[in-house]
Amino acid sequence: MGFSFLLFHALSKALWIKLKQFGEAKLSNLKKLSENLGLSQTTVSRALNGYPEVNENTRKRVINAARKMNYQPNSNAQRLATGKSKTIGHVVPLAKHDMINPHFSDFIAGAGEAYNKHHYDMLISVVAASEEEDAYHKMKRDGRVDGVIVHAPTANDPRIALLKSLDMPFVVHGRTYHNDDSYNWVDVNNRRAFSQATAHLIGLGHKNIALINGWEHMVFAIKRREGFMAAMQEAGLPIREELMVSDEMIEPVANMAVRRFMRQPEPPTAILCSSMLMAIGAQRALYEMDLRIGRDVSLMAFDDNLSFMNAATSMVSMTVMRSGIRQHGGICANLLIDLIEGRDTPPHILLEAELLLGTSTSAKVR
Amino acid sequence: MGFSFLLFHALSKALWIKLKQFGEAKLSNLKKLSENLGLSQTTVSRALNGYPEVNENTRKRVINAARKMNYQPNSNAQRLATGKSKTIGHVVPLAKHDMINPHFSDFIAGAGEAYNKHHYDMLISVVAASEEEDAYHKMKRDGRVDGVIVHAPTANDPRIALLKSLDMPFVVHGRTYHNDDSYNWVDVNNRRAFSQATAHLIGLGHKNIALINGWEHMVFAIKRREGFMAAMQEAGLPIREELMVSDEMIEPVANMAVRRFMRQPEPPTAILCSSMLMAIGAQRALYEMDLRIGRDVSLMAFDDNLSFMNAATSMVSMTVMRSGIRQHGGICANLLIDLIEGRDTPPHILLEAELLLGTSTSAKVR
DNA sequence: GGACGCTTTCAAAGCGCTTTGGCTGCACTA
DNA sequence: TAGTGCAGCCAAAGCGCTTTGAAAGCGTCC
Numbered sequence: 001m002g003f004s005f006l007l008f009h010a011l012s013k014a015l016w017i018k019l020k021q022f023g024e025a026k027l028s029n030l031k032k033l034s035e036n037l038g039l040s041q042t043t044v045s046r047a048l049n050g051y052p053e054v055n056e057n058t059r060k061r062v063i064n065a066a067r068k069m070n071y072q073p074n075s076n077a078q079r080l081a082t083g084k085s086k087t088i089g090h091v092v093p094l095a096k097h098d099m100i101n102p103h104f105s106d107f108i109a110g111a112g113e114a115y116n117k118h119h120y121d122m123l124i125s126v127v128a129a130s131e132e133e134d135a136y137h138k139m140k141r142d143g144r145v146d147g148v149i150v151h152a153p154t155a156n157d158p159r160i161a162l163l164k165s166l167d168m169p170f171v172v173h174g175r176t177y178h179n180d181d182s183y184n185w186v187d188v189n190n191r192r193a194f195s196q197a198t199a200h201l202i203g204l205g206h207k208n209i210a211l212i213n214g215w216e217h218m219v220f221a222i223k224r225r226e227g228f229m230a231a232m233q234e235a236g237l238p239i240r241e242e243l244m245v246s247d248e249m250i251e252p253v254a255n256m257a258v259r260r261f262m263r264q265p266e267p268p269t270a271i272l273c274s275s276m277l278m279a280i281g282a283q284r285a286l287y288e289m290d291l292r293i294g295r296d297v298s299l300m301a302f303d304d305n306l307s308f309m310n311a312a313t314s315m316v317s318m319t320v321m322r323s324g325i326r327q328h329g330g331i332c333a334n335l336l337i338d339l340i341e342g343r344d345t346p347p348h349i350l351l352e353a354e355l356l357l358g359t360s361t362s363a364k365v366r
Numbered sequence: 367m368g369f370s371f372l373l374f375h376a377l378s379k380a381l382w383i384k385l386k387q388f389g390e391a392k393l394s395n396l397k398k399l400s401e402n403l404g405l406s407q408t409t410v411s412r413a414l415n416g417y418p419e420v421n422e423n424t425r426k427r428v429i430n431a432a433r434k435m436n437y438q439p440n441s442n443a444q445r446l447a448t449g450k451s452k453t454i455g456h457v458v459p460l461a462k463h464d465m466i467n468p469h470f471s472d473f474i475a476g477a478g479e480a481y482n483k484h485h486y487d488m489l490i491s492v493v494a495a496s497e498e499e500d501a502y503h504k505m506k507r508d509g510r511v512d513g514v515i516v517h518a519p520t521a522n523d524p525r526i527a528l529l530k531s532l533d534m535p536f537v538v539h540g541r542t543y544h545n546d547d548s549y550n551w552v553d554v555n556n557r558r559a560f561s562q563a564t565a566h567l568i569g570l571g572h573k574n575i576a577l578i579n580g581w582e583h584m585v586f587a588i589k590r591r592e593g594f595m596a597a598m599q600e601a602g603l604p605i606r607e608e609l610m611v612s613d614e615m616i617e618p619v620a621n622m623a624v625r626r627f628m629r630q631p632e633p634p635t636a637i638l639c640s641s642m643l644m645a646i647g648a649q650r651a652l653y654e655m656d657l658r659i660g661r662d663v664s665l666m667a668f669d670d671n672l673s674f675m676n677a678a679t680s681m682v683s684m685t686v687m688r689s690g691i692r693q694h695g696g697i698c699a700n701l702l703i704d705l706i707e708g709r710d711t712p713p714h715i716l717l718e719a720e721l722l723l724g725t726s727t728s729a730k731v732r
Numbered sequence: 733g734g735a736c737g738c739t740t741t742c743a744a745a746g747c748g749c750t751t752t753g754g755c756t757g758c759a760c761t762a
Numbered sequence: 763t764a765g766t767g768c769a770g771c772c773a774a775a776g777c778g779c780t781t782t783g784a785a786a787g788c789g790t791c792c
Contacts (some may be wrong), residue, residue: 030749100673277674440779446749
């Protein structure tokens with residue numbers, strides 16, 4: 001029995017190796033393909049890559065054979081030979097219990113579609129926040145990516161200097177507060193969006209307007225508050241600090257904020273939220289206090305059009321400033337690819353949010 | 367002027383090339399490193415990769431020099447030489463206006479951390495749903511990944527047969543309905559979670575319990591309904607089809623469902639939701655109908671512990687069955703890596719959700 | 733003192749592609 | 763007729779690593 005056991009093992013191992021070899025044999029490579037065609041690797045490579053110094057008939061023969069043999073160039077070899085990786089990196093810094101940006105999926109979806117179209121790959125590197133810088137260095141040194149997308153820039157984001165010094169092409173989604181001419185970015189006009197939203201509420205007769213904003217070390221949040229304040233000032237309305245909040249953009253934050261606001265001697269008649277998630281929290285608070293949205297209190301939000309939180313179908317139809325984050329992903333990706341491939345590009349792209357009227361806002365009564 | 371213009375151009379071009387060369391010169395490689403050390407590339411490579419046939423002093427010298435020269439192996443070369451890509455793929459099928467799974471970010475975060483720890487990369491390929499199969503073929507042929515994670519399996523998912531035939535290591539997050547012994551998966555015990563949740567509600571005296579479920583072509587949703595029905599049957603309670611919904615897992619769906627339920631002659635006194643997003647919709651409906659959660663109607667949900675929707679801090683403290691999706695990501699990643707590296711692994715991992723009591727459930731009154 | 737074994741090192745051969753620098757005919761000019 | 767140009771093809775040299783197979787150096791054993 002000991003013997004037959006060993007025999008079995010030997011056999012199965014041989015079989016395994018056989019299978020593996022067979023499996024690998026199926027993967028055809030340039031050499032086999034060219035031998036098969038009676039051509040040199042050079043010609044085959046050129047034919048497939050669309051170089052002009054190949055006879056069109058030959059090219060057709062090659063392409064057909066490649067298809068028939070199920071040939072696909074080994075991308076590692078290709079990358080080594082060309083020095084290009086056809087890959088774009090996203091570094092996601094993350095602490096153990098950190099909140100993951102809920103916009104991420106949608107952005108990635110949009111970017112991913114664009115990458116796919118241009119035959120680029122997307123590499124995502126999740127690292128501890130403290131190792132973010134390292135991650136970029138590594139990406140550069142080991143030639144894994146041709147460029148990167150920078151997410152969620154702070155007012156004076158150090159990553160920008162770093163990437164410049166690394167000579168690594170990059171596009172920032174959002175922008176820094178200063179010197180935003182020195183690199184490429186794609187951003188929504190947050191300032192304008194929020195001044196427009198505020199003006200809309202003011203136009204409806206509201207004077208006490210609350211702002212529930214994200215953390216204001218993020219530039220987008222700063223700009224949103226600026227837009228809000230500008231519109232208020234322009235209308236000659238006082239800015240009441242006690243009606244402004246800057247915090248994490250989650251449901252309970254907005255809920256608590258609204259509860260606090262409504263207890264004030266002079267509560268707001270309109271509330272402007274920086275995200276739909278916050279709007280949900282605000283909405284819940286209003287329900288809990290038996291206030292009718294769109295009548296007792298007007299509610300507006302900035303809507304990133306996250307796919308799982310579609311304002312169009314959801315909730316009291318909400319008046320929003322909308323700008324699709326998925327679209328942003330695509331735009332960033334395309335800009336970066338153009339940059340990498342040396343095409344002329346605009347230095348940056350500023351998108352405007354769109355005002356969509358719902359029933360959550362109305363003229364101030366009383 | 368024409369001349370000086372040309373001269374300028376020539377100069378700046380030279381400068382550019384110089385800079386480029388300089389930039390590339392900075393990237394040190396094995397050759398330079400070994401020359402610098404007076405050793406062969408073989409020895410240096412072995413020293414760095416921890417092979418035993420290298421003198422420990424030599425190894426130390428090498429490691430120091432590598433650090434000093436800022437050496438990092440070019441991963442494309444490494445991959446070409448070893449045939450391993452140290453990369454794991456995720457194929458994300460996506461239609462133009464598809465909803466993007468909101469769990470995705472959290473899962474990716476968890477998986478990404480694990481990859482990072484084991485020095486693996488994560489490659490995400492966003493493709494049209496119709497091209498998903500192609501995407502796997504490609505990944506296999508061009509040697510881009512060592513394995514893949516399969517998301518959101520359907521009852522009889524064709525990807526499993528495909529990946530087996532490609533001889534590509536994979537781990538499924540979730541599982542098929544049948545034959546789930548033939549491949550590796552990581553799943554939460556949805557059946558048990560929902561029977562436990564239902565039993566909890568029954569224990570509180572509820573008899574008319576509604577189920578707001580996801581689309582039941584997803585296996586997880588099927589199992590959840592089974593769990594629900596099993597608990598009802600065990601308690602001898604009738605299963606009322608009109609109190610069950612299977613639909614997209616978004617806020618408005620749950621909202622509409624609850625409104626419909628509550629108009630029934632015998633409305634439910636407890637509602638079980640398949641996700642927190644749905645619970646929010648249900649909650650809103652109850653508010654809108656002036657019903658108190660946890661008193662008039664008990665509400666429970668399955669909580670994937672999405673970071674941006676943390677039940678602990680949010681809302682009426684919700685009674686939930688919790689199972690962290692981020693953790694799942696890590697577990698899937700580790701299992702797959704073990705698989706790829708030939709370590710012994712359990713064939714699959716079944717996780718149990720945890721019952722967390724909140725104030726959204728209470729004994730049935732009246 | 734030769735055979736042997738062990739440790740430590742190295743030269744060279746890949747990995748599968750791209751790209752450089754020819755080379756071969758053939759058509760066309762002078 | 764020799765010379766020129768060009769289309770079309772090829773051999774071979776990389777890309778930067780890993781890995782194979784060999785060998786040098788040295789102590790040990792009979």
